[in-house]
Amino acid sequence: MKRFIAENLEILIGVGLALFAAWRVAKHRSRDRVAKRLLRKVAEMGAEPLSLHPDIDPVKCAGCAACTAVCPEGDILQLVDHKAVLVGPTKCVGHGECERACPMGAITLVFGTKTRGVDIPRLTTHYETNVPGLYIAGELGGMGLIRNAVRQGVTSATHALSTPVEGAADYDLLIVGAGPAGIAASLVAIAQKRKYLVLEQNSFGGTVYNYPRQKIVMSHPAELPIVGMMKFAKNKVSKEELLSFWVGLKKRLDIQIREKTKFEGLEKNGSHFRVATSHGIVTAHRVVLAMGLRGSPRKLGLENEDLPKVTYSLRDPLQYRGVNVCVVGGGNAGVEAAVALGEERLGNKVTLLVRGAELDRCNEDNQRRVEKVRDAGLVQMWFHSSVTKIEPQTLKVKRENTEVTVENDFLFIFAGAEMPQKFLMGLGIVIDKKFGEAFRKTN
Numbered sequence: 001m002k003r004f005i006a007e008n009l010e011i012l013i014g015v016g017l018a019l020f021a022a023w024r025v026a027k028h029r030s031r032d033r034v035a036k037r038l039l040r041k042v043a044e045m046g047a048e049p050l051s052l053h054p055d056i057d058p059v060k061c062a063g064c065a066a067c068t069a070v071c072p073e074g075d076i077l078q079l080v081d082h083k084a085v086l087v088g089p090t091k092c093v094g095h096g097e098c099e100r101a102c103p104m105g106a107i108t109l110v111f112g113t114k115t116r117g118v119d120i121p122r123l124t125t126h127y128e129t130n131v132p133g134l135y136i137a138g139e140l141g142g143m144g145l146i147r148n149a150v151r152q153g154v155t156s157a158t159h160a161l162s163t164p165v166e167g168a169a170d171y172d173l174l175i176v177g178a179g180p181a182g183i184a185a186s187l188v189a190i191a192q193k194r195k196y197l198v199l200e201q202n203s204f205g206g207t208v209y210n211y212p213r214q215k216i217v218m219s220h221p222a223e224l225p226i227v228g229m230m231k232f233a234k235n236k237v238s239k240e241e242l243l244s245f246w247v248g249l250k251k252r253l254d255i256q257i258r259e260k261t262k263f264e265g266l267e268k269n270g271s272h273f274r275v276a277t278s279h280g281i282v283t284a285h286r287v288v289l290a291m292g293l294r295g296s297p298r299k300l301g302l303e304n305e306d307l308p309k310v311t312y313s314l315r316d317p318l319q320y321r322g323v324n325v326c327v328v329g330g331g332n333a334g335v336e337a338a339v340a341l342g343e344e345r346l347g348n349k350v351t352l353l354v355r356g357a358e359l360d361r362c363n364e365d366n367q368r369r370v371e372k373v374r375d376a377g378l379v380q381m382w383f384h385s386s387v388t389k390i391e392p393q394t395l396k397v398k399r400e401n402t403e404v405t406v407e408n409d410f411l412f413i414f415a416g417a418e419m420p421q422k423f424l425m426g427l428g429i430v431i432d433k434k435f436g437e438a439f440r441k442t443n
Helices: 002-007 009-045 066-070 097-101 146-160 180-191 206-210 239-253 332-341 364-375 421-426
Strands: 053-056 077-080 083-086 107-111 118-121 134-136 171-176 196-199 216-218 263-269 272-277 280-289 324-328 349-353 379-382 385-390 394-399 402-407 410-413 431-434
Touching: 053 083, 066 077, 066 097, 097 107, 134 146, 146 171, 146 180, 146 216, 146 280, 171 180, 180 196, 180 206, 180 239, 180 280, 206 239, 216 239, 263 280, 324 332, 324 385, 324 402, 332 349, 332 364, 332 410, 349 385, 364 379, 421 431
Parallel strands: 134 280, 171 196, 171 280, 324 349, 324 410, 349 379
Antiparallel strands: 053 107, 077 083, 118 431, 263 272, 272 280, 385 394, 394 402
16 A cells, blocks of 8 residues: 555645645535525615625725635625625624725725715714814714724824813813723823813713623724723623723723713814703813714604603613513614523513514624524514504514514614714714715724
């Protein structure tokens, strides 16, 4: 045998390489077929991206698959005929990893599409609005994700504090919102030894504080002023772990914050802003709005939607036991709420209402989780369904082409959030509608 191998080594190597090449070709063709099916499905459904997303230039794309490898949300980008395409547009949340990974510069992050416009405040590359000295950072400016919010908080605060301002004011910088962007902005002020204040209408942590228990909120680290790179024991960070990290920062750095204080409006008064809050007037030379969209949930527009049983967030599932619950929304928030409320020990009867034919707006991890509890009989999933009437003890639900009545104690609505256009325009901020326009980076 050894002699045979020695005499035929070159032939054996050639056969091995040929078999490996054939396997690679077959694997590529299989992936290509799957990607084409997904693309056809997207076209048939008319699905479009819901937020910031990649636009791929096929001329520049070399088909290296670097973008498909780095996307943390699963099958969002795939190769079709050696070109990257967006096959999961509704699941894209604008991480931007694909843009950073592309060696050919073929990917640009954009807002909206050619047919679906997105309302976005007019901002400079430093996130300053058309009102000089007034900045927007984070989700309010159309950008989700904690790492993006942190980056914008740092950029906006750095720029805001870079220009000398004459005249007296209570603070050099006023920050509205104690979420990721607001915390990052406050660290910039601390690093520069400037006088600042953070206003938070709820509790320290902002939007993250209101997430459900044990929700995974970060999958990539973010870099903070003073602190450096945020370090955790594992890649996927839960709400509790992140809040604990931030509370530690708050104590160590003595972050100046007024909780339970609502921002009510502002006006420019010479060199500074007069800011109205629920606890009185404060003045500041510069203001960063980093309060997110949590105060502007998208409603169903139905009668009785103001009943106490209707809510738009879930913080502690443990307070709901042995009740009939309906959850509206097939995105990550809705699916996570249904899974949390469907825990066997709670004894709830949970129904997840999804408007479309499938869960096409949640990531793969959440899809697997909800399918697991569905298969265990803990959660029902009704597709092609929507609430048509809200009553004190029941709901009218249109399912397929039939309207049914279901017993209901609590209704959770996760239909996304709306830009508070009237509020922002009342501050003098210009709102533009973006149709596939590029997001302008600062670094």
